[in-house]
Amino acid sequence: MEFASNFSDQLNVGLILPEGIVVATLLAVLIGDLILGRRAARGLPYIAIAGLLLSIVSLYFYWDAENPTALLGSFSGDDLSIIFRGVIALSTAVTILMSIRYVEQTGGALSEFIAIMLTATLGGMFLAGANELVMIFVALETLSISSYLMTGYMKRDSRSNEAALKYLLIGAASSAVFLYGSSLLYGLSGGKTILPEIAQGLAQVEGGELASAIALVFMIAGIAFKISAVPFHQWTPDVYEGSPTPVVAFLSVGSKAAGFALAIRLLVVAFPLEQPQWRLIFTALAILSMILGNAVALAQTSMKRLLAYSSIGQAGFVMIGMVAATQAGYASMIFYLLVYLFMNLGAFTGLILFSLRTGTDQITEYAGLYQKDPLLTLGLSICLLSLGGIPPLAGFFGKIYLFWAGWQAGLYGLVILGLVASVVSIYYYIRVVKMMVVKEPQEMSDTVRNYPAVRWNLPGMRPLQVGLVFSLVVTSLAGILSNPLFTLANTSIENTEALKSASTFLEETTAQNKEVSLADPMAPAIVEK
Amino acid sequence: MDLAQGVQFVSFIILAAMMFSAALGVVLLRNIVYSAFLLGAVFISISGLYLLLNAEFVAASQILVYVGAVNVLILFAIMLVNKKEAFPALGRNWLRGGATALVCVGLFALLGTMAISTPWSIADRAGVAAEGSVIKIGKHFFSDFLLPFELASVLLLITMVGAIILARRDLIPEEPPESGLTETEAYKLQERPRELISVGKSESEDQS
Numbered sequence: 001m002e003f004a005s006n007f008s009d010q011l012n013v014g015l016i017l018p019e020g021i022v023v024a025t026l027l028a029v030l031i032g033d034l035i036l037g038r039r040a041a042r043g044l045p046y047i048a049i050a051g052l053l054l055s056i057v058s059l060y061f062y063w064d065a066e067n068p069t070a071l072l073g074s075f076s077g078d079d080l081s082i083i084f085r086g087v088i089a090l091s092t093a094v095t096i097l098m099s100i101r102y103v104e105q106t107g108g109a110l111s112e113f114i115a116i117m118l119t120a121t122l123g124g125m126f127l128a129g130a131n132e133l134v135m136i137f138v139a140l141e142t143l144s145i146s147s148y149l150m151t152g153y154m155k156r157d158s159r160s161n162e163a164a165l166k167y168l169l170i171g172a173a174s175s176a177v178f179l180y181g182s183s184l185l186y187g188l189s190g191g192k193t194i195l196p197e198i199a200q201g202l203a204q205v206e207g208g209e210l211a212s213a214i215a216l217v218f219m220i221a222g223i224a225f226k227i228s229a230v231p232f233h234q235w236t237p238d239v240y241e242g243s244p245t246p247v248v249a250f251l252s253v254g255s256k257a258a259g260f261a262l263a264i265r266l267l268v269v270a271f272p273l274e275q276p277q278w279r280l281i282f283t284a285l286a287i288l289s290m291i292l293g294n295a296v297a298l299a300q301t302s303m304k305r306l307l308a309y310s311s312i313g314q315a316g317f318v319m320i321g322m323v324a325a326t327q328a329g330y331a332s333m334i335f336y337l338l339v340y341l342f343m344n345l346g347a348f349t350g351l352i353l354f355s356l357r358t359g360t361d362q363i364t365e366y367a368g369l370y371q372k373d374p375l376l377t378l379g380l381s382i383c384l385l386s387l388g389g390i391p392p393l394a395g396f397f398g399k400i401y402l403f404w405a406g407w408q409a410g411l412y413g414l415v416i417l418g419l420v421a422s423v424v425s426i427y428y429y430i431r432v433v434k435m436m437v438v439k440e441p442q443e444m445s446d447t448v449r450n451y452p453a454v455r456w457n458l459p460g461m462r463p464l465q466v467g468l469v470f471s472l473v474v475t476s477l478a479g480i481l482s483n484p485l486f487t488l489a490n491t492s493i494e495n496t497e498a499l500k501s502a503s504t505f506l507e508e509t510t511a512q513n514k515e516v517s518l519a520d521p522m523a524p525a526i527v528e529k
Numbered sequence: 530m531d532l533a534q535g536v537q538f539v540s541f542i543i544l545a546a547m548m549f550s551a552a553l554g555v556v557l558l559r560n561i562v563y564s565a566f567l568l569g570a571v572f573i574s575i576s577g578l579y580l581l582l583n584a585e586f587v588a589a590s591q592i593l594v595y596v597g598a599v600n601v602l603i604l605f606a607i608m609l610v611n612k613k614e615a616f617p618a619l620g621r622n623w624l625r626g627g628a629t630a631l632v633c634v635g636l637f638a639l640l641g642t643m644a645i646s647t648p649w650s651i652a653d654r655a656g657v658a659a660e661g662s663v664i665k666i667g668k669h670f671f672s673d674f675l676l677p678f679e680l681a682s683v684l685l686l687i688t689m690v691g692a693i694i695l696a697r698r699d700l701i702p703e704e705p706p707e708s709g710l711t712e713t714e715a716y717k718l719q720e721r722p723r724e725l726i727s728v729g730k731s732e733s734e735d736q737s
Binding site for chain 1: 639640642643646647648649672673674675676677680681683684687688690691694695
């Protein structure tokens, strides 16, 4: 009896209830499709959305849990993970809204698509809370393999096949590199797999600098592939162009959020001593991503590719918070990802609506859309302006917070570069808005001239409308009423023991051990926190 | 050095030489079928190394999974797509080969230096052999690696579903058949046709 209660305390399975709900929904969708057949399966997407929302609600009950470690240390349900898991689940719920009509129209099987997407979500959610190397790898693979499957879902489209193959090959290579890095960590720390224990093990090793530097570089390479940071972005344009648009939306929000969650937890908890090194690497990644993502986006003619490159640039902005490596920095990353979720998914919903109605996504074809479809124009414009960071909208406050956190941490050059990059990004977002709104009726493109009558009562259109209006409302209101989101991001960071104990661990070891080089000019900013 | 250590040393040398030469063959041979068979040899030598390290479960699963499944799959793929195609010869082949060799040798030198210079902590290595690795792995699966173990089952399920989805032939009766494929036996396979809510834009306008 004693043993049983002790053991269940240690297991603490309740913490993974949200993931359990997602698994149950996944099975319900798969089995429901098998039993009920295609016609009765129309309701399955709504079951999936309901399951995801239920999972988000259940996340709320574990907010600030007393004992955030579950399953003997392999999973950590602290507030940092809760907020990332919420972001990932919410992004999937919105993505499912936009994929119902899209998948049906392209002739794919919808319920299997949703099942695969739920598995990707499950992988992402577990990745956000994974606290142990084996768990991290299995969750990462769950996310990646489901993403490869979704990328190649339009199997009659050769571009989709090409995208899936490229994604699979490059992804497998980066997973292998990541795995090599983790095996080095395992060896260096004396056979530990739980992240805080690895940090302690690494601190005790004398003369393992080369090996831990190689492990760090290899693991960052694996993560950078997931968040498609330059120079690990080569797969992004092709994969984004070839794969179904809802999948691109998921890859650019849900999958990226999972990558950032992994980056924060892995680097802060397992590599506290290498902080100057990984901040340096992330500075390089952020600079390259901001410059290349925004510069190449200028030249794009297709809306889908434009959003692909802009998402690379946006990842660069988020990395400023990572480089700052302060509590404010992490909080600003979370805040930006929260608003980025709505504005980017809103933009993708608009893109899908336009291409479903007209069959094209060329930017020039958007000319004069305002006359024919005001709601779509409004939604798309607001989301694009918010992505660019125009003042009263959510994206502006997200960027301000990121830049402020970077400035506080002394990253003046990086912040100024970020400002320049976001001015550049405003140019190409505004270009699309101008194309839709400003054009006179006689300048209207042929596609818009033949625009079908707007009807929301066709099957599968209602969810798209709901998704568009929802993102529109949140994007425009989250700017003015950003305080709750702001407090949410801040408290989640403050309540997370892992980040705190990692920074105190860093201070202690540097106090004991003066040889540990913190001669880096950025270092004082972290130590004083 | 007693007899057991000597046997171990000699078998390590043999396995390493086997693996090294087979791996070089995989990379350097022109005929892809030879490469695939030599890859099997590499996998078998690796499993021999695992046996030397007292990891009999890993050795067995190495042979079952890599030689039995992965390598056979590779051979199937090669033999199914065995299309002879004359590729145009690329210029400056030696330069490409040289650059690749340079990068690989550099990487090997870096990793080799790291492996030698790092003081690996190899404290409790004896415990594995005493208990048997299968028992130890089983205990880990149901204690501290419980969550990854369970998650892997979801991963396998969805991989299976996804593989079937990608490999299945969709039969869409409304569409005009593509040229030349109409009479093939394959298209007459029994498969439940799915009703589409719409195939194109024009049809979706009629329906509501």
